[in-house]
Amino acid sequence: MSHPVEVILENIRQLVISTLQQSVAGTASEIIFGSGGTLDSLGLVNFLADLEYRVAEEFGRDVVLASEQAMSRSRSPFRDVTALSEYILELLAK
Numbered sequence: 001m002s003h004p005v006e007v008i009l010e011n012i013r014q015l016v017i018s019t020l021q022q023s024v025a026g027t028a029s030e031i032i033f034g035s036g037g038t039l040d041s042l043g044l045v046n047f048l049a050d051l052e053y054r055v056a057e058e059f060g061r062d063v064v065l066a067s068e069q070a071m072s073r074s075r076s077p078f079r080d081v082t083a084l085s086e087y088i089l090e091l092l093a094k
Contacts, residue, residue, distance in 0.1 A: 005089070011058070012092075013085040019054055020081070023047040033078045044078060055088060063091045 020028040020038060023046060028038045032047070039047055048065045056062050070077050070087065077087035 008092075009085055009089050012055075012088050013081060015054055015058055016051065016081050016085050016088070019051045020047060023050065030081045032080055032084060034076065037079075048078075051088075055092075059092055061092055063088060065091075 017028070020032065023043060024038055029036070031037045033039050033041075033044045045066070052063055052065055065077075065084075065088070075083070077083050
C-alpha cells in the first residue's frame with residue numbers, strides 16, 4: 001500500500017503534467033523551464049497562474065508558486081515536473 005504522502009505527490013504530479021500539456025496544447029517534456037524546457041518565460045508565468053488555480057481547486061489551499069522563496073533557491077523548482085511537484089507538496093504541507 002502506498003504511503004499517503006506518495007499518493008498526494010503523485011496526484012500533484014498528474015496535475016502539473018495535465019496543466020503543462022494544456023499550456024502547450026499537446027505533449028510536453030518533463031523539463032519545464034530552462035535549457036531544453038517546454039516553456040519560455042511568458043509561458044512559465046501563464047502556466048504557473050493556471051497551476052495555482054488548479055491546485056486551489058484540487059486541494060482547497062491557495063499557493064503562490066512564483067515567490068521570493070522559490071526564486072532564491074539554488075535549484076529552481078520550475079526546472080522539471082518532479083521538482084515542481086515536490087515544491088507544491090512542500091507548500092501544501094505548511
